[in-house]
Amino acid sequence: MKKAHYLLILISSFLLNSCSVYNFTGTGKIDAKTYQVNFFPNNSELIEPGIDRNFTLTLQDLIQNQTNLHLVKNGGDLTYEGEIIDYHISPMTATADQKAAQNRLKIRVNVRFTNKNKEADDFEKVFEFYHDYPASQQLTGATKDAAIKEIFERITQDIFNDSLAKW
Numbered sequence: 001m002k003k004a005h006y007l008l009i010l011i012s013s014f015l016l017n018s019c020s021v022y023n024f025t026g027t028g029k030i031d032a033k034t035y036q037v038n039f040f041p042n043n044s045e046l047i048e049p050g051i052d053r054n055f056t057l058t059l060q061d062l063i064q065n066q067t068n069l070h071l072v073k074n075g076g077d078l079t080y081e082g083e084i085i086d087y088h089i090s091p092m093t094a095t096a097d098q099k100a101a102q103n104r105l106k107i108r109v110n111v112r113f114t115n116k117n118k119e120a121d122d123f124e125k126v127f128e129f130y131h132d133y134p135a136s137q138q139l140t141g142a143t144k145d146a147a148i149k150e151i152f153e154r155i156t157q158d159i160f161n162d163s164l165a166k167w
Helices: 002-019 051-066 141-165
Strands: 034-037 078-094 100-115 123-134
Touching: 034 051, 051 078, 051 141, 078 123, 078 141, 100 141, 123 141
Parallel strands: 034 078
Antiparallel strands: 078 100, 100 123
16 A cells, blocks of 8 residues: 555656656746737738737737746747738639639748747748638728637747747
8 A cells, every 4th residue: 555655646746746846838947938029011012901910919919828928028038029911812623614713822921030048049031921712802891800810820830839849
């Protein structure tokens, strides 16, 4: 009985110890306390007002919600900066009478990530995602808002995975 008790304590200590290195977001141990997300200007040829601010806030919120890092305006241990380099709408599929059946909104963002504590993690990379919608719909109002939201959620999650989760 005493051996079973010691075995249970040993197993519990291993389980509790491993939980301190890994969390539910998959980031593992982050060697930083603060982060900053600089404004991502929209440098694409087609300008959509407000997406630069929305993207910056979406990235800030994702990191805030999935880590215990503190957002700072400058001097962060981790720095995210870059620009929106492409906002593009193109026809994807055609009908028999040569009309577009589906359109695609694609957004590309160039990101520079800097980790003051571990320079090997630094990178500059382009992230992109798209949203397809019926050509019979105009990309305005709720359709546009939903498309941009879906694209930004995907791009910011990819940025998070590459910079902190290492997936």
